[in-house]
Each structure stands twice: as structure tokens, then as C-alpha cells.
Amino acid sequence: MKEFDRTERIGAELKRELYEVLRDEVRDPRLADLTIHEVRVVKDLSHAKVFFTCLPTVGDAAAGLDTDGTHGVAQTRLLNGRLAGFLRHALAQRVRLRTMPELHFVYDESIGAGMRLSALIDHAVEGLADPAEDDTDGGADDQGNVPTPGATPEQPR
Numbered sequence: 001m002k003e004f005d006r007t008e009r010i011g012a013e014l015k016r017e018l019y020e021v022l023r024d025e026v027r028d029p030r031l032a033d034l035t036i037h038e039v040r041v042v043k044d045l046s047h048a049k050v051f052f053t054c055l056p057t058v059g060d061a062a063a064g065l066d067t068d069g070t071h072g073v074a075q076t077r078l079l080n081g082r083l084a085g086f087l088r089h090a091l092a093q094r095v096r097l098r099t100m101p102e103l104h105f106v107y108d109e110s111i112g113a114g115m116r117l118s119a120l121i122d123h124a125v126e127g128l129a130d131p132a133e134d135d136t137d138g139g140a141d142d143q144g145n146v147p148t149p150g151a152t153p154e155q156p157r
Contacts, residue, residue, distance in 0.1 A: 011039040013095055014048060021090045030054075030078060037108050041101055048101035051108040052079070072107035079105035 015036055022034060033055040041048045054075045079087075084103045092100040 007041040007043060007045070010045065010097070011041045011048065014041065014091060014101070015039040015050075017091055017094045018050065018087065021087060021094070025090060026083070026087075028078070028083075030075065034075070037111075045097065045099060045101050048103055050079075050103055050105045052105060053108050053111045072109065072112075076105055076107045 019036055022031060034052055036050060036052045038051045039048055088100050088103050
């Protein structure tokens with residue numbers, strides 16, 4: 001039984017080589033923080049979807065590009081334009097395949113969604129105050145009675 005499907009092995013190899021091409025041969029500062037998460041290749045090897053994220057730079061964050069998703073849209077347009085042909089050609093020189101799959105870049109929004117969800121959780125946790133920290137009267141109830149450790153509360157009859 002095979003551990004990996006052929007398309008998965010080819011996708012992993014394309015991911016490695018694509019990372020090296022972007023790191024070594026592409027000098028576009030807009031792609032400096034590009035991270036490729038996955039490459040999915042169809043069975044006939046004619047197309048490959050490249051899932052990526054691109055962390056915003058300080059200038060992008062100040063301009064608010066990442067908050068409304070335009071940062072990912074701009075990177076997707078750039079990668080699916082002329083750069084896709086260059087990257088496909090560079091991959092064809094590095095990877096031995098009969099035909100090199102046509103590359104389709106897809107911005108992976110799951111990382112940004114996870115970060116937004118984490119920020120919402122952090123904000124909600126900050127909003128909940130721990131009652132033990134706010135207890136200035138030593139744990140006394142409304143009548144001023146301080147509970148003794150190990151004592152059980154009185155049950156109403």
C-alpha cells in the first residue's frame with residue numbers, strides 16, 4: 001500500500017521548489033513575506049493550486065491593507081499575472097515532469113481568520129474579570145460572613 005499518492009508527492013516537490021524560486025530568483029519586495037502552505041495538483045497534472053499567505057509589512061498594516069483583505073487580493077493578482085508564467089518556467093527547469101502544471105495561486109484566508117478569532121477570544125477574556133481578584137473583603141458574603149475553609153454552606157430548610 002502506498003503511503004502517499006503521486007499527486008501529493010508532486011505537490012510537495014513543487015512546494016519546495018517554488019519556495020526556492022521565490023526566495024532566490026524573484027526580487028519583488030511585495031513577495032518578501034510570502035508563505036506557501038500547500039500545493040494541490042489534479043490527477044492529470046495539468047493544473048496546480050498554490051495556497052499561500054503573505055504577512056503584511058509595517059507599511060501595509062499602517063495603511064490598513066490587511067484588515068479588509070485587499071492585501072491578499074493584490075498578491076493573488078500579482079502571482080496569477082505574468083509572474084505565474086515565470087514561476088512555471090523556472091519550475092520546469094528544476095523539476096522533471098513531462099508537462100508542468102499550470103499554476104493557480106489562491107490566497108489562504110484561514111491564517112488571517114484564525115488570528116482574528118484569537119484576537120476576539122483574547123478581547124473576551126480580558127472583559128471577564130476574575131471574581132477572586134476583585135474580592136477585596138476576603139471572600140465575605142453579602143452579610144459580611146467570611147467562610148471557613150472546609151465548612152459546608154448551610155442548606156435552606
